[in-house]
Each structure stands twice: as C-alpha cells, then as structure tokens.
Amino acid sequence: MRASVRRPRLLAAVSVAIAALALTACENGEGTREEGAASQQSVQPARSGQAAQPSQSAAARGEQAPKPGHTAGSAAAGEKGAGGAGTGRSGKAGGSAAPASDDDANAPENRVACTADNTEIIATPVSRPLNHMLLTITNTGSRACDLKGYPIVKFEGAQSVPPVMESTKPQAVTTLLPGKKGYAGVILSAGDGSGGEGRTAQSLEIGFEGGDKMAEAALQAKGVHIDDSLRVTYWVTTSADALS
Numbered sequence: 001m002r003a004s005v006r007r008p009r010l011l012a013a014v015s016v017a018i019a020a021l022a023l024t025a026c027e028n029g030e031g032t033r034e035e036g037a038a039s040q041q042s043v044q045p046a047r048s049g050q051a052a053q054p055s056q057s058a059a060a061r062g063e064q065a066p067k068p069g070h071t072a073g074s075a076a077a078g079e080k081g082a083g084g085a086g087t088g089r090s091g092k093a094g095g096s097a098a099p100a101s102d103d104d105a106n107a108p109e110n111r112v113a114c115t116a117d118n119t120e121i122i123a124t125p126v127s128r129p130l131n132h133m134l135l136t137i138t139n140t141g142s143r144a145c146d147l148k149g150y151p152i153v154k155f156e157g158a159q160s161v162p163p164v165m166e167s168t169k170p171q172a173v174t175t176l177l178p179g180k181k182g183y184a185g186v187i188l189s190a191g192d193g194s195g196g197e198g199r200t201a202q203s204l205e206i207g208f209e210g211g212d213k214m215a216e217a218a219l220q221a222k223g224v225h226i227d228d229s230l231r232v233t234y235w236v237t238t239s240a241d242a243l244s
Contacts, residue, residue, distance in 0.1 A: 110143065110144060111143065111144045111145060111146055111175060112141070112143050112144075112145050112146070113145060113146055113148065113208070113210060113211070114137070114139065114145035114146060114147045114148075114176060114182075114208060115145075115208055115211050115213060116206075116207075116208065116211065116213040116214060116215035117141075117213070118139065118140055118141030118143075118145055119137050119138060119139055119140060119141075119145070119176075119215065120137070120138045120140050120215075121135060121136065121137045121138075121206050121215050121216075121217040122135070122136045122138075122217065122218070123135055123186075123204055123217040123218065123219055124136065125188075125220065125224055126243065128243075129243060130191050131187060131188045131189045131190070131191055131225075132185055132186065132187060132188065132243055133185070133186040133188055133224060134183060134184075134185060134186075134239055134242060134243060135151055135183065135184040135185070135186060135206065135217065135242070136181055136182075136183055136239070137176070137181065137182045137183070137184075137206075137235070138176075138179070138180070138181050139176035139177065139178050139179060139180055139181075139182075140178075140179075141178060142178055143178065144175055144176065144177050144178065145175070145176050146173050146174070146175050146176075147173065147174040147175070147176060147182045147208075147235035148173055148208070148209040148210060148235075149164075149208075149209035149210075149234065149235070150164040150184060150209070150232050150233065150234045150235060151184045151186075151206045151207070151208075151232055151235065152206065152207030152208065152209070152214075153186060153204065153206060153230075153232050154204070154205045154206075154207065154214065155201035155203070155204055155224075155226055155230075156201045156202050156203040156204070157199075157201070158201075161207075162186075162230035162231050162232050163231055163232075164231070164232050164233065164234060165187075165231050165232070165233055165234075168185075168233035168234045168236065168241070168242075168244075169234045170234055170235075170236055170237070170241075174234075174235045174236060174237055182235050182236065182237060183235070183236055183237070183238060183239045183241070183242035184232060184233050184234065184235050184236065184242050185232070185233040185242035185243045185244075186230070186231070186232050186233075187229065187230065187231045187232075188224055188225060188226050188227075188230060189225055189226055189227040189229055189230070190227060190229035194229060195227030195228045195229030195230070196227045196228045196229075197227065198225055198226055198227030198228070199225070199226065199227075200222075200223045200224065200225055200226075201219070201223055201224055201225075201226050202219065202223040203216070203219060204216070204217045204218075204219050204224075205217065
C-alpha cells in the first residue's frame with residue numbers, strides 16, 4: 001500500500017524537476033537562441049531592401065544619402081558632362097578665329113600706311129567737271145591702310161609735282177579697309193587757257209606721303225592734256241568729294 005503511494009509522488013517530483021530545468025534554460029537564454037537567429041534571418045531581407053535610407057554612420061557624418069534613381073556615379077557623370085559641354089562652348093568661342101570687326105580694323109595699332117605695295121590705282125578722265133581726272137585707289141592688302149595727305153602726281157616729263165588744293169583737306173585721315181576704295185581729283189588744265197599752252201602726257205605715276213616708291217597709273221591710249229594749272233585734291237572717301 002505504501003509502495004503504490006510513493007510511486008505517484010516520485011513521478012510528480014521528477015516532473016517538477018524537469019520543469020525546473022526547462023525554466024532555468026529559458027532564463028539563461030539557451031532556449032530562445034535558435035528562435036532569435038530565425039528572427040534575425042527573417043528580418044534581414046527587409047533591411048537589405050531599404051537602400052534609400054541613410055546608414056547610421058552616414059547620418060552621423062552629416063552626409064546626404066543619394067536620392068532614389070540618382071546614385072553618386074550618375075551625379076559625377078552628369079557633372080563631367082556639364083563641364084564638357086561648357087568647355088566645348090568656351091573652346092568654340094576662344095579657339096576659332098573670328099574675323100575682326102570694322103572697329104578693330106580701324107584701330108590705329110592695327111593700321112598700316114597705304115603704299116605702292118598694298119594698293120592699286122586707276123586714273124580715269126571724266127566729262128564733268130571739265131578737264132578733271134579721277135584717281136581711284138583700292139586697298140589690295142590684308143590690313144587697313146591710311147591714305148595720308150594727297151597723291152604725289154608725276155606725269156611724263158614733269159619737272160615738279162602739282163600743288164594740292166587746301167580747301168579739299170578732310171577732317172580726318174582717309175582709311176581704307178581691305179578691298180575698299182579711296183579717291184582724289186586732278187585738275188588737268190584750265191578751261192580758259194590761263195594755264196598756258198600745255199602738252200599731252202602719256203604716262204602717270206603716283207607717290208604717297210612719307211613713301212619713296214611710285215605706283216604706275218595707266219592712262220588712256222591718247223594720253224591727257226595738261227598745263228600749268230595742274231592741281232590735285234587730298235585723298236577722300238567719295239568720288240563726289242574728289243570732283244567737287
């Protein structure tokens with residue numbers, strides 16, 4: 001009778017002991033270790049998908065996290081492209097040789113004197129005014145040139161050069177851009193005979209103030225009649241001024 005009573009008590013004591021051991025294992029964390037690992041594995045994919053959130057270390061450093069769809073690499077490439085485009089525009093503006101403006105060509109430091117080497121002269125008798133001839137000079141050089149003073153006119157066999165009419169002096173020196181023309185008038189003879197008998201000249205040379213080289217200006221085949229009233233105008237910018 002006593003043996004049967006002791007057996008249930010022994011089983012109860014063993015059960016209590018096992019429960020106590022299990023409780024102790026839970027308190028030491030051994031029973032939840034595997035469960036915690038499983039929990040970390042289930043949470044890790046969610047954390048790896050949060051690429052747009054700044055990391056704790058980046059926030060601590062005060063760095064700004066890249067915006068979605070705009071990585072640091074794409075930003076660097078964009079800056080490089082923008083710089084390249086700017087350099088291209090700058091290179092185009094500074095690298096290519098743009099033609100000089102009229103104002104630049106007319107600047108004193110960019111001009112040279114008009115001479116027999118950088119000009120071409122044509123002598124043309126005109127019907128009005130009577131006994132006048134028009135000298136047309138063209139700048140054949142690559143730089144603007146100044147026509148200083150008046151043409152030094154020397155007809156065939158002349159012992160001296162004709163004087164200039166001071167009333168025709170322009171306010172400023174006549175300047176010719178490349179390809180442009182200037183003018184001067186020559187009074188060949190007096191219509192009333194006051195210039196003497198005169199003669200016919202078959203050739204003409206033109207000199208320049210400050211230069212020692214003469215330029216040939218072809219005359220018409222029959223030549224031109226000149227007398228002692230021969231005079232010239234200053235170099236001017238229009239044929240009308242040269243013949244007025």
